[in-house]
Amino acid sequence: MDDFTATSSAALTNPIGLHARPSVKLTKLAKRFESQIELAPAEDGPWVDAKSIVKVMAVKASKGTILHFRATGPDAHAALAALGALVALNFHEDELDHEGRPGSAHG
Amino acid sequence: MAELRFSGRVASGGFAAGPLAVLLNAAGGARGAGEPAAEAQALRQAIASALRQLLDLAARAESDGADILAFQIAMLEDETLAEAAFSAIEVGATADRAWRMALDDQILEYESTEDEHFRARSSDLRDMRDRVLGALSGAATDSRLPSGAILVGEDLTPSRFLATDWSGGGGIALTRGSASGHVATLARARGVPMIVGLAFDLGGVAHRTEALIDSESATLCLDPEPATREDFAARARAARRSRSALDAFRMRPAVTADGTPIAVFVNIGDPAEVETLDPACCDGIGLVRTEFLFNQGLPDQETQYRVYRRLAEWAGGKPVTIRTLDAGADKPISGLTLEHEANPFLGLRGIRLSLARPEPFRTQLEALCRAAVYGAIEVMLPMVTLPRELELARGHLEQALAELRSAGVECRRPELGIMVEVPAAAIAVEAFDAAFFSIGSNDLTQYVMAAARDSDVVAALIDPSHPAVLRLIAQVAAHGAQVGRKVSLCGDAGGEPKHIEALLGAGLRALSVSPAALGHAKEAIARVDLRSLG
Numbered sequence: 001m002d003d004f005t006a007t008s009s010a011a012l013t014n015p016i017g018l019h020a021r022p023s024v025k026l027t028k029l030a031k032r033f034e035s036q037i038e039l040a041p042a043e044d045g046p047w048v049d050a051k052s053i054v055k056v057m058a059v060k061a062s063k064g065t066i067l068h069f070r071a072t073g074p075d076a077h078a079a080l081a082a083l084g085a086l087v088a089l090n091f092h093e094d095e096l097d098h099e100g101r102p103g104s105a106h107g
Numbered sequence: 108m109a110e111l112r113f114s115g116r117v118a119s120g121g122f123a124a125g126p127l128a129v130l131l132n133a134a135g136g137a138r139g140a141g142e143p144a145a146e147a148q149a150l151r152q153a154i155a156s157a158l159r160q161l162l163d164l165a166a167r168a169e170s171d172g173a174d175i176l177a178f179q180i181a182m183l184e185d186e187t188l189a190e191a192a193f194s195a196i197e198v199g200a201t202a203d204r205a206w207r208m209a210l211d212d213q214i215l216e217y218e219s220t221e222d223e224h225f226r227a228r229s230s231d232l233r234d235m236r237d238r239v240l241g242a243l244s245g246a247a248t249d250s251r252l253p254s255g256a257i258l259v260g261e262d263l264t265p266s267r268f269l270a271t272d273w274s275g276g277g278g279i280a281l282t283r284g285s286a287s288g289h290v291a292t293l294a295r296a297r298g299v300p301m302i303v304g305l306a307f308d309l310g311g312v313a314h315r316t317e318a319l320i321d322s323e324s325a326t327l328c329l330d331p332e333p334a335t336r337e338d339f340a341a342r343a344r345a346a347r348r349s350r351s352a353l354d355a356f357r358m359r360p361a362v363t364a365d366g367t368p369i370a371v372f373v374n375i376g377d378p379a380e381v382e383t384l385d386p387a388c389c390d391g392i393g394l395v396r397t398e399f400l401f402n403q404g405l406p407d408q409e410t411q412y413r414v415y416r417r418l419a420e421w422a423g424g425k426p427v428t429i430r431t432l433d434a435g436a437d438k439p440i441s442g443l444t445l446e447h448e449a450n451p452f453l454g455l456r457g458i459r460l461s462l463a464r465p466e467p468f469r470t471q472l473e474a475l476c477r478a479a480v481y482g483a484i485e486v487m488l489p490m491v492t493l494p495r496e497l498e499l500a501r502g503h504l505e506q507a508l509a510e511l512r513s514a515g516v517e518c519r520r521p522e523l524g525i526m527v528e529v530p531a532a533a534i535a536v537e538a539f540d541a542a543f544f545s546i547g548s549n550d551l552t553q554y555v556m557a558a559a560r561d562s563d564v565v566a567a568l569i570d571p572s573h574p575a576v577l578r579l580i581a582q583v584a585a586h587g588a589q590v591g592r593k594v595s596l597c598g599d600a601g602g603e604p605k606h607i608e609a610l611l612g613a614g615l616r617a618l619s620v621s622p623a624a625l626g627h628a629k630e631a632i633a634r635v636d637l638r639s640l641g
Contacts, residue, residue: 019224020178020231027181053178054187058216060225 007070008080009043010087017062022091027053029086035073037083041065050083111312111329113305115280116563118291120322121300122343123257123278124336127318127329129309130260130267143196145313150192150202153242158183160238178228179235188213201310203243210236257318259327261309263290269377269399273299278320280305280327288561289437292549292599293376296621302327304563353626358388361629363611364636371628372428372619374597378414381421384622391425392418393545393619394487394597397432397471401440405467411474419482426483428545428597428619430526431471431500433457433489437561443467452550452559457490457526462499472507476518484521487545491525494538524593530554533579536586544583545619548598552576571600572609584614595619604631612640 012018018026030037030050037050041061048055050069061067067087071079086092158180165176182188191212195205210232217229254275262283268290271277279294284303294301300320305327312329319328319339323346328335361369372393375381381392395418400406418427434440435448435456443464448454461468475486488500501523511518527533528547536544548571553560555576558568570576580596587594595617600606602624610618611632620628 016224024177024181052185052187053181054185
């Protein structure tokens, strides 16, 4: 079997938590991986599908929450590394342009 | 699948065959419940259509707007969002109700959050909810229907009619609808066959594919058997032959049996109608409904000017009577007309609205004064009740002329006349210093008979040949003859052979009819002998 199960966690440090824009980025990234990926606001769950923005938004994770990830599938490790990096980099939200809006450098 | 037949009432004559296009909830009312499979399919299509709209918007949006749209797109793409709705459909809910409940639950969830950032997203969910409901109702502007389709729905709005391409044929079959409403008038003018008052459940026919409309038997047939199709084609051919006999009348001047010439004008609801019409078939345009210009918000002066000028040039010196915006009542225009009037037919409509909101009125008058340089444009005011309204409108017209002249813009003062459709104006017609009078028989009849023209239950009272209505028409005609001002009639009655004798008997010598009714009207005029009428 090629499947692995991996877990990781990362603290949400962006000022307004896992709101709309970060959730769009997170679920889009998760969907790039084949593995089944779940996230939870605590170690013991509740776990939700990280590819479903409806469910990710329903977690309502606020600033300071430790997000826990677990993935099962051939690319589980890569998925968790990418998602962890996205959270650690504050979803690229820090890179604001001169008017205070998120920069367009990252598309 | 077995053939299905339904009987209704004819709102616009003719035969039509084509692919079936079911308009679910076109009037904004409750949809009928179909089988769960059809409802689920309708919801899937509506979500897909909403997604297409959003992707289209996102392609044009600035980065801030694009972020909001990206969120909505991601949410709609997520099948989880509609899971609850599809479950509700399986146990019998309609698509719109199921979707609304599912989204309202989510909206409540977002609204009950303490975090203001999450709470604010409830507006996105509302937006998504309404966009999908709009697509479900068929109101979405991007879902253009195939040309030549038979539109089947509960009701149809005038703007939807005008947004539809009828050049390839097609027809309308409605479960509600009205034979005397605005859409029926438009359908007759364009020669689009239309049947109303059909009794069936829309959801139950959504999976049918082919439809025939037969106005001779007032039926709608779905998925016809071969024998039905042959019979239909044979009768449609016969109807076309008798139509070509009428076409002979169409191009001739209208004269009664005793040799009295009658002026016959055309009513135009959409400027595209004149492009296929020979100006020689009529004495000019007796009514241009300008509401078509206001389908997409308020048009600018230049846009209006070009349309009016084209009509003036088409008529080549014959009169072109253009009615100023007649919004309100059954012709609402968002952002202009009042919403939720208890009795809109007796409310702020026609000239009342124009005087209350003079800016769009002034823009229209300026465009008309500019176009008047190119032909015999006449300006007609709708729903005039008091002489003061005519004089206030005249004041606006003079100011429009003065402004154009001071700006060095070429213009000319058009004749200013009124519609006679309010009983007060008909009864006290001598109080109006109008250059001409045009009787709006549809509204005049509904106001005299106190019977709403869009209500089928009192349809029997809507009779333009009733003595009370004819007496008012005769009074207006006599006044016009006495003071030497033109009097004509531009309601639907003018194009209906059964009313023509009575109208000419009341003293009218000018009628304005829909282009499709020209042959019938002139043929009926030729049969009238005025010497035998009292």
